[in-house]
Amino acid sequence: DGGITQSPKYLFRKxxxxxxxxxxxxxxxxxxxxxxxxxxxxxxxxxxxxxxNDFQKGDIAEGYSVSREKKESFPLTVTSAQKNPTxxxxxxxxxxxxxxxxxxxxxxxxxxx
Amino acid sequence: xxxxxxxxxxxxxxxAIVQINCTYQTSGFYGLSWYQQHDGxxxxxxxxxxxxxxxxxxxxxxxxxxxxxxxxxxxxxxxMKDSASYFCAVKRGDYKLSFGAGTxxxxxx
Numbered sequence: 278d279g280g281i282t283q284s285p286k287y288l289f290r291k292x293x294x295x296x297x298x299x300x301x302x303x304x305x306x307x308x309x310x311x312x313x314x315x316x317x318x319x320x321x322x323x324x325x326x327x328x329x330n331d332f333q334k335g336d337i338a339e340g341y342s343v344s345r346e347k348k349e350s351f352p353l354t355v356t357s358a359q360k361n362p363t364x365x366x367x368x369x370x371x372x373x374x375x376x377x378x379x380x381x382x383x384x385x386x387x388x389x390x
Numbered sequence: 391x392x393x394x395x396x397x398x399x400x401x402x403x404x405x406a407i408v409q410i411n412c413t414y415q416t417s418g419f420y421g422l423s424w425y426q427q428h429d430g431x432x433x434x435x436x437x438x439x440x441x442x443x444x445x446x447x448x449x450x451x452x453x454x455x456x457x458x459x460x461x462x463x464x465x466x467x468x469x470m471k472d473s474a475s476y477f478c479a480v481k482r483g484d485y486k487l488s489f490g491a492g493t494x495x496x497x498x499x
Contacts, residue, residue, distance in 0.1 A: 308485055319394075319477055319489030320433070327485060335486065367432065376484055377423065377440070381432040 279304045281382035283368050288387045290362075298353045298385045300368035309351035310369040310379065313337060320367060326351055355387065362389045392416040394490035396478055401496045408465045410493045412478035415459060420481040422454050422461040427492070428474045436463070438481075465495070473497045 281302040290296045302309065308327050312320040322335030326345040340359025345351050351370075355362045365386050369379040394414045402408045412422065421440035425433040437445050439454035439461060451464040465472055475492040482488060 310485070317491065319479075319491045320487075321489070322486060325485050333485075336488070371485075377421065377438040377481065378435045379487065381434070383432050384430075 281368060281370055281380060283366075283382040283385050285385060286383065288385055290387065290389050292389055293357045295354055295356050296362075296387065298355065298366055298368075298387070300351045300353065300382060302349050302351075302368075302370045302380075302382075304370055304372070304380065305348070306370035306380070307348070307373045308371045308376065309345065310371075311335075311341070311343065311351070311353045312367045312369065314365040314367060314384075323353065362387060392480060392482070392488040394478055394480060394488065396476075396490045396493045398491070399494045399496070401498065402468055403498050404468055404470060406468045408468060408495060410463045410465070410476050410478075410495070412461045412463070412490060413459055414461075414478070414480050414490075416480050416482060416488065418482045419456070419459075420483065422452070423479040423481060423487065424450075424452050424463045425477045425479060425489075426474050427477065433477065436476075440481075468497050470497050470499070 284299045310325040311323040324343045326332035342354045367384045368382040371379045396412045423438045424436040427433040437452040444453045449466045454461040477489045477492045479487040479489045
């Protein structure tokens with residue numbers, strides 16, 4: 278079965294710790310994205326990557342970092358510099374020929390205590 | 391910057407028709423997308439309008455008027471499973487999407 282996996286589903290961390298969220302896809306999609314969703318709000322773009330070894334800042338990149346060493350993987354690190362890290366984080370991907378359609382993973386709900 | 395406005399909530403009965411409007415202000419507009427998200431789940435793609443007019447996909451249709459910076463999603467023959475949040479999203483460039491805050495649709499028996 279092709280799809281996007283994110284792990285873990287729930288994650289708890291203490292304030293001041295960096296944490297890395299996993300995102301893997303086996304859809305052979307070129308582009309991958311990270312979004313943040315807060316309660317009652319829409320999704321906001323953190324970072325995106327069009328191809329391996331390249332990525333671009335989205336609208337709210339401060340306090341986050343990413344890497345794209347493999348086509349199928351796009352991990353997101355939430356650093357201690359992110360002021361309000363508690364949120365629902367969604368990873369997505371899209372194929373080159375259908376960039377209008379993004380496919381989302383199940384999300385990781387991060388709670389920083 | 392970008393701004394998108396859509397109603398926060400809509401309630402309707404099974405079998406009814408619901409229209410969710412979306413108005414936007416943005417630079418670099420490429421098109422308007424719609425996504426559905428069930429509570430706590432992953433958003434799923436519903437439709438995309440790059441040009442003015444109506445796109446129909448089964449019970450759902452989407453419309454865009456670029457001159458009015460306006461679009462809508464039409465949900466017909468409502469079913470209980472359509473209870474979800476619906477987001478309009480402006481496509482800015484090849485890869486960037488800006489999402490509205492979402493409309494929660496509640497379908498009653």
